[in-house]
Amino acid sequence: MRWVNYVKGHGTLNDFVVIVDRYAAFPLSDEEVRHLCDRRAGVGGDGVLRAVKAKHIPEWDGDPDLWFMDYRNADGSIAEMCGNGTRVFGRHLADQDLISGREVDIATRAGVRRLTFHSDGSVATDMGVVGIDPEPVRVQLGGLEWSGTRVDVGNPHAVVLLDDGQDLAELDLTVAPTWSPAEAYPHGTNVEFVRRIDDHHLAMRVHERGAGETPSCGTGVVATVATHAAATGLGDGTYQVDVPGGVLTVVLTGDRAVLRGPAEIVAHGKASLPD
Structure with missing residues (x-):
């Protein structure tokens, strides 16, 4: 049995399981994603956000030092983008001092997205x-x-x-x-x-x-x-x-x-x- 460290977060109750996997050493199968998102047998969530350094994502050809938001739907399928997820993703990385500054870029399958952290605790995402x-x-x-x-x-x-x-x-x-x-x-x-x-x-x-x-x-x-x-x-x-x-x-x-x-x-x- 494998174990994984996670945090649970939400943006207006759109909830996610967040996993930091800097070196892409912990890929998740579709079954594992479904298990984590199961609200009875797992943690529960609308999807999984895996934080990986972009250099380890084969299809990424942009800045290799960005954090890449590897987003999976609750059924295990891959999604290109998640607006609420970007904010939860950024909040966790900031809380763990993995990013710093009021404005931070992250990588997604839809391209680079800029996050802005506001003093009231809200986060804004430039959706392009x-x-x-x-x-x-x-x-x-x-x-x-x-x-x-x-x-x-x-x-x-x-x-x-x-x-x-x-x-x-x-x-x-x-x-x-x-x-x-x-x-x-x-x-x-x-x-x-x-x-x-x-x-x-x-x-x-x-x-x-x-x-x-x-x-x-x-x-x-x-x-x-x-x-x-x-x-x-x-x-x-x-x-x-x-x-x-x-x-x-x-x-x-x-x-x-x-x-x-x-x-x-x-x-x-x-x-x-x-x-």
């Missing part, structure tokens, strides 16, 4: 360019169907802007939404359902690829704001998004976004891995 595809998709859930917007935040999203009369709370996200055409997302997607509160204030629920419904999704919040801003013509500005796990803010400037919110470490421990 947000891409909106002009070709919509159809999203289906529980016998209902909507037009969805395809958004790239380093990972894929389908954003549904609900009509004012539709109740966000009544959606059954224990069931995975589907979409058409299926080939729009050959590797699956995150699906966000959004209700407008006012021009710069939204509410969102999400079904995450590889995790199911989660209390929050940072990249989903960014995708939501970009879609709303484009659809209404509001454009640049600061937007608040309420998710079941709390509140996040997005500053939109052109096609770039900065996501800001809390990042909390709640436990340290040692976990067993299955034989």
Whole structure:
């Protein structure tokens, strides 16, 4: 039996198991990731964040001295990016004096992301360019169907802007939404359902690829704001998004976004891995 040291953290209740593996000496199998994320048999989490020096990641061709966020979904699948995860990742590295300074770059499968640590304990992540595809998709859930917007935040999203009369709370996200055409997302997607509160204030629920419904999704919040801003013509500005796990803010400037919110470490421990 293998044992691994970990911390548990969350950003607006989007929770993660964080493991520091500087030299990439402790790779995790899909089964091990699923075990760690199991809320009964393991630690519990929406995913695993493994901190590895970028020089040890074969596909990375950037700065070798950055910390690389090797993110895995709860089902063991690899994800390109995780907005809430970047903040928890950075918080733990800072707490352990593995990074220093108010602004720090980290490496992800979606590229370099800059973290800014604020005096109130929140962390902001420069999420880079947000891409909106002009070709919509159809999203289906529980016998209902909507037009969805395809958004790239380093990972894929389908954003549904609900009509004012539709109740966000009544959606059954224990069931995975589907979409058409299926080939729009050959590797699956995150699906966000959004209700407008006012021009710069939204509410969102999400079904995450590889995790199911989660209390929050940072990249989903960014995708939501970009879609709303484009659809209404509001454009640049600061937007608040309420998710079941709390509140996040997005500053939109052109096609770039900065996501800001809390990042909390709640436990340290040692976990067993299955034989």
